[in-house]
Amino acid sequence: MAGTAQILTPAPAATGVPKIQISGLQKVYAGRQGDVVALQNVNLSIEPNEFVCVVGPSGCGKSTLLNIIAGLEDATSGTVQVDGKDVTGPGKERGVVFQQYALFPWKTVIQNVEFGLKLKGMNKKERREKAEFYLELVGLKDFAHAYPKELSGGMRQRVAIARAYAVQPEVLLMDEPFGALDAQTRAQLQEELLATWQKEQKTCFFITHDVEEAVILAQKVIIMSARPGRVKEIVNVDIPYPRNQETKLLDRFSEIKNEIWAKVYKEYLEVKK
Amino acid sequence: MAEMAVTKPKKKAVQTSAWKRIHPNVMVLISLIVGVVFWALISLIPTVGNIVSNPWTIMKTFVDELTSGRLGANIFASIFRVLSGFLLGLVVAIPVAFLMAWYRPVRGLIEPWIQFFRTVPPIALIPLVIVAFGVGEGAKISVIFVATFLVMVISIYQGVRNVDPTLIKAARVLGATDKDIFLEVVVPAAFPYILVGVRLGLASAWTTLVAAELTGASKGLGNMIMEAGLYFRMDIIILGIIIIGIIGFAMDKGVLYLERRLTGWQELRKS
Numbered sequence: 001m002a003g004t005a006q007i008l009t010p011a012p013a014a015t016g017v018p019k020i021q022i023s024g025l026q027k028v029y030a031g032r033q034g035d036v037v038a039l040q041n042v043n044l045s046i047e048p049n050e051f052v053c054v055v056g057p058s059g060c061g062k063s064t065l066l067n068i069i070a071g072l073e074d075a076t077s078g079t080v081q082v083d084g085k086d087v088t089g090p091g092k093e094r095g096v097v098f099q100q101y102a103l104f105p106w107k108t109v110i111q112n113v114e115f116g117l118k119l120k121g122m123n124k125k126e127r128r129e130k131a132e133f134y135l136e137l138v139g140l141k142d143f144a145h146a147y148p149k150e151l152s153g154g155m156r157q158r159v160a161i162a163r164a165y166a167v168q169p170e171v172l173l174m175d176e177p178f179g180a181l182d183a184q185t186r187a188q189l190q191e192e193l194l195a196t197w198q199k200e201q202k203t204c205f206f207i208t209h210d211v212e213e214a215v216i217l218a219q220k221v222i223i224m225s226a227r228p229g230r231v232k233e234i235v236n237v238d239i240p241y242p243r244n245q246e247t248k249l250l251d252r253f254s255e256i257k258n259e260i261w262a263k264v265y266k267e268y269l270e271v272k273k
Numbered sequence: 274m275a276e277m278a279v280t281k282p283k284k285k286a287v288q289t290s291a292w293k294r295i296h297p298n299v300m301v302l303i304s305l306i307v308g309v310v311f312w313a314l315i316s317l318i319p320t321v322g323n324i325v326s327n328p329w330t331i332m333k334t335f336v337d338e339l340t341s342g343r344l345g346a347n348i349f350a351s352i353f354r355v356l357s358g359f360l361l362g363l364v365v366a367i368p369v370a371f372l373m374a375w376y377r378p379v380r381g382l383i384e385p386w387i388q389f390f391r392t393v394p395p396i397a398l399i400p401l402v403i404v405a406f407g408v409g410e411g412a413k414i415s416v417i418f419v420a421t422f423l424v425m426v427i428s429i430y431q432g433v434r435n436v437d438p439t440l441i442k443a444a445r446v447l448g449a450t451d452k453d454i455f456l457e458v459v460v461p462a463a464f465p466y467i468l469v470g471v472r473l474g475l476a477s478a479w480t481t482l483v484a485a486e487l488t489g490a491s492k493g494l495g496n497m498i499m500e501a502g503l504y505f506r507m508d509i510i511i512l513g514i515i516i517i518g519i520i521g522f523a524m525d526k527g528v529l530y531l532e533r534r535l536t537g538w539q540e541l542r543k544s
Contacts, residue, residue, distance in 0.1 A: 072442055090446045102443035106461045106538045115457070116447035149540040167447060 025078035061229025095169035358417025374433035432466020
């Protein structure tokens with residue numbers, strides 16, 4: 001990879017073993033009017049601690065791909081390997097953040113963050129400390145005992161991120177996590193996510209429909225084609241970190257953004273046909 | 274951060290209308306007074322007064338019946354039947370509803386029967402039940418059991434079916450087993466529906482009971498009304514009606530209170 005050489009942090013460990021290896025992945029849904037091919041021969045290799053964004057027109061199988069990596073759905077054929085091991089179901093080394101936050105409304109903020117730790121069998125004192133640490137990280141320590149209904153969308157998604165981080169997964173899978181937020185909150189959460197990613201090294205697999213979001217976050221942007229979903233192209237984003245909102249003013253940023261946009265737009269026109 | 278403002282207490286909107294400034298409890302009191310005055314007034318009309326006794330007569334009857342111990346015994350008998358039938362219904366409805374929601378074959382087997390019996394008013398079962406169980410306690414309790422079970426099983430089943438699949442996914446990726454998902458996600462998510470079921474069940478238990486007692490019983494508020502009818506004691510009938518209403522109302526308020534205390538985490542539309 002030529003792009004990664006220019007990136008300051010984090011340097012992918014040069015083990016040669018990819019964190020996530022997707023080979024020949026195929027997903028077919030049985031529909032009423034015959035089979036629907038959601039994913040066709042998807043091959044991808046994601047390095048440890050790499051930040052990857054996936055963009056593509058709606059219905060291109062982005063979410064299906066994420067669900068398969070998460071172990072929430074089975075592939076029709078092909079394999080997904082994490083650290084060289086086949087994915088057969090959800091695992092604690094893979095955390096997921098959903099677009100609809102998916103917070104448990106009957107649990108307080110801190111109980112939500114603690115939930116994964118409780119399932120691991122961690123004792124009460126230890127998991128409380130850990131949950132408080134991650135709430136602090138997302139700036140919500142003061143809201144530890146509030147219920148999700150008392151929080152705004154942005155705050156809810158921060159709790160969901162803290163909950164995913166608390167179990168310390170090595171891979172963070174995010175399915176349009178900021179899609180339902182307003183532009184300002186989204187920009188703020190993007191910066192926060194980048195900051196946390198640099199503090200707590202993780203492999204991030206981030207789905208978005210927003211090209212600008214993909215370019216500001218990712219080292220590598222994967223463009224998917226319209227149904228059946230395939231990997232159309234992979235674009236390296238050779239803009240060094242740390243990135244922030246000012247990064248969006250760089251010429252290089254616009255250049256990459258426009259390049260990706262043109263390709264995504266072509267796929268979008270395919271869908272319209 | 275602008276979004277922090279969300280949780281800050283907001284100042285109440287400026288109230289313009291004088292009506293809105295009155296405390297809701299005061300409104301209830303006003304409503305009660307107006308109602309009683311209206312009742313007293315129409316009971317003054319001679320032809321109506323023969324049937325609708327005036328409030329003072331009812332008060333006197335109430336004291337008479339209470340001191341004689343008859344009223345207490347009737348109330349006790351009715352409440353005992355309602356609660357036994359209702360609790361039995363709840364204990365059976367919860368597992369059946371969860372099984373139906375969780376296992377497709379169970380749903381396929383049970384649902385048609387529930388849908389069928391749901392359209393039959395429980396009172397229509399009474400003659401059958403009397404033949405089977407006689408006119409004793411068993412007959413009344415089983416009619417109430419059937420009525421409450423049908424109402425509650427549907428409501429609880431809907432609740433379990435409505436559990437947001439994303440929440441189940443979120444729990445699974447955090448490492449939850451099937452048992453964890455059941456106890457930590459499905460049960461709490463369905464809990465508000467269980468309480469709705471309880472509320473509907475209690476209301477249906479109460480109305481069914483009175484109907485069951487009207488068809489013949491040795492005690493109970495429904496029976497008290499029926500017997501009073503035979504002797505043309507309009508005051509006792511009205512007293513019975515008022516007490517049935519008050520008890521039903523109090524039970525409903527009790528469940529509503531529980532609902533507020535236990536499911537305050539729910540996100541409700543602002544009215």
